[in-house]
Amino acid sequence: MSEFSNLIDFIKGTIALGQISGSLSWDQETMMASGSIEQRSQWMGHLQTTIHERKIDPRISDWLNAIDPQTLNQDDAAQVKHISRDFNRSVRIPADLASAIAITTSRSQLIWAQSRSDENFKSFVPVLSEVVNLKRREAEALSSSNLYDALLNDFEPGMTTKKLDKIFKKMRPRLISVRDKALGGAPAPRIEGLFSKDLQLSLSNKIADLFGYDFNRGRLDLAVHPFSSGSGDDVRITTRVMENDPFNCLYSTIHEVGHATYEQNINHDYSLTPLGAGVSMGVHESQSRMYENQIGRSKAFTQFLFHEMLDIFGEFGIKSADEFYRCVNAVKKGYIRTEADEIQYNLHIMLRYELEQALINGSLEVKDLEVAWNDMFKRDFGYAVDRPSNGVLQDVHWSVGLFGYFPTYSLGNIYAGCLEKAMRSELPDLNLEYSKGNVKRATTWLRENLQMYGGLRDPEQTISFATGEMPNEEPLLNYLDKKFNDLI
């Protein structure tokens, strides 16, 4: 066996154990009884220890040093690049720091939930300060230059604050302009009545199938917070049901189908290797956003969906496909990121991006975070936050140590804009297809131009390979301008 074969076989074992960990998390959120949680935490602790020992195994560096890069083909060279980056990252973080982060964020998440329920940010300050300090130490261990960039790179390799600042600076005025115009228009029509759980789930199953999700290698279940889980041939999705709002279930499903088909469609040869998973959070989010928004909320597809829903649920207060289109694209005032429309979502992200940078770089202390959030929200949205659960306490991310993650949501939107532009120019008849519910042509295009390649190329190259141009914010902004100008 060559050094490369030894290396990749060892890595496959580590990735298999990581996928097993993901499978246990899925089980915990969907199937496990509540009384099993303590034992499950112990399983996870032992499994993570085993995985960590493998990630820093010194044989990895021996194999890497012994490999002659000249002998590798494109795939294998990309594997080595991933393995090398992961190994260097893992060995840089001291075991006691990794352990402190795991223990503190586990506690912090519980305190966050309590503080949010108590509407009391102060009670969250001490533990969040600990988390921020630990993440700063992690960033220092990873990089000697920009601390925030070190964390950001974990989710979006190659992305920097410098690039993001430039993009967001251009986006902000145009987003505000289209948002203000949309808010000034007539209020969107609203749906009426109750929508049975069984019918919502049956429609979700049908739509997931239409979008190309392969139920032969996955399943759809209920969870409190919808997610997609797994890679390759076992990728499972979850959704939730609110009886007065079928769109919650439906668009959660479509969103998760975007994540899931990306994983399902990756080249089977990459199975259990570093190339066998979505390349970054941003590119992952580009798929889920594209399925949900550019396709799922398009005028053509909503025509189809409107008639499907009428067939299944009967009358629900919306009189025409046009009203329906306006309904699922309503732009409204609101505090909550996850409920925001395609425009304002990005403003929510920019706010978090500014604040978490300041926390990590040390220019903002956790004790001042609530005031800073509220000031910034007023500045960006024009009205005051009414309570912490609608403001600084609304997201779980910081409590679990996810700093540098939020911007990948907007990057996903930006990448989706680029992909939509390229796909539409190659497939001019998509609207006709969408209006018949045939969205598979779009998802096939995504599979052939992006999804199948998994982690082969860096995030930026992944998008530029698919679209023919470097990722930039213009296509998204043009798409939003056009869509919401038409809608008003």
Place this chain on the structure above:
Amino acid sequence: MSEFSNLIDFIKGTIALGQISGSLSWDQETMMASGSIEQRSQWMGHLQTTIHERKIDPRISDWLNAIDPQTLNQDDAAQVKHISRDFNRSVRIPADLASAIAITTSRSQLIWAQSRSDENFKSFVPVLSEVVNLKRREAEALSSSNLYDALLNDFEPGMTTKKLDKIFKKMRPRLISVRDKALGGAPAPRIEGLFSKDLQLSLSNKIADLFGYDFNRGRLDLAVHPFSSGSGDDVRITTRVMENDPFNCLYSTIHEVGHATYEQNINHDYSLTPLGAGVSMGVHESQSRMYENQIGRSKAFTQFLFHEMLDIFGEFGIKSADEFYRCVNAVKKGYIRTEADEIQYNLHIMLRYELEQALINGSLEVKDLEVAWNDMFKRDFGYAVDRPSNGVLQDVHWSVGLFGYFPTYSLGNIYAGCLEKAMRSELPDLNLEYSKGNVKRATTWLRENLQMYGGLRDPEQTISFATGEMPNEEPLLNYLDKKFNDLI
């Protein structure tokens, strides 16, 4: 940290990974989509490799050698005994043999299913011969004396062919005598109609709860072959539903509840240690058989169950509690072990025990197994096997390398006989309780006298601690005599 602490912490990690493997098997049988099987096999392969590496880790022997047995309390001494036995077993089996067994039995199981479906034993002969040879090699690696005992000990530590031969020799004539009497009586009444899946499952949930199964630390799902899975705070059961036979679902559930409550009721301090699981297959089966037969098929409990079923399903062709009792205890001619009554079940086991001993000890060749089976069946049951799926191909066990496993089913019945005798003498009012559906007093007795101790004592000692006498076949035979003499 002491050597013992280091040892037990390491072992906990291995046991956690083993429990994770069990959890993945549960998922595979209940939740996983069929297209995920190849990836799942790879996960399991990597996980088993990791577990095996830990099981033969030389540090275990260093720690064991450094521990002074005098310093250990009863619990810790029992832990060391288990760890030492497991380690010695693991290091004796060469890695290439373990791997050959895993690969061959995986293939063999598929061939067995095909041969059974084709009713063709000959097509199963080559691979089963390979399996027998590999298991003989395994037995040789484990022991220099009786090969079959070496395999038997894996499932029932301390049990020997010598002991079993003596027990079975005494049992056979008495079983045949009571069987023949029962077969000579009037045929049992039969149920009529279809029983809806939802109602069967709802009744199963209720009965599982009555028997003390803790749904807060487990769940009930459907599977092709019912099983119980897990230890400690995450123990899940499965059942199956046949619309024309509610007893299949119901008694499968009660049987699995017996296995599951044993695991759930073990002393919480033993969690993730060798003491934190049922001590042997025989003792495990004693719990499931006791719940299913001595309690679940008792005259008193079936009175309660009859009225429950009438309430839930309406009339189903059985006119009285007495008829119902005869119905669930029907003794009939039949080929299939898993469908056999309490008497004949043991005759099915003895037949397999004789044959598998001969295979392992080399006095019978696989190519002659079908003829040997059919001859022996005629001898024991008085009529000829009509086809292989009703004979030598009916059980999966041999195809997956389970030799030495079958006798633990009868040992379970024998142990259950001892436990029933001891419990009845301590709790004389049980029938009154059972007839009101209150079976928890019995399961509490089992928890306090046996289940909570997990692997603390050897199987024989586990039974003698609970009953005050060494396990023997007399109580079971007396119980069967009395029960079926009354029934005729």
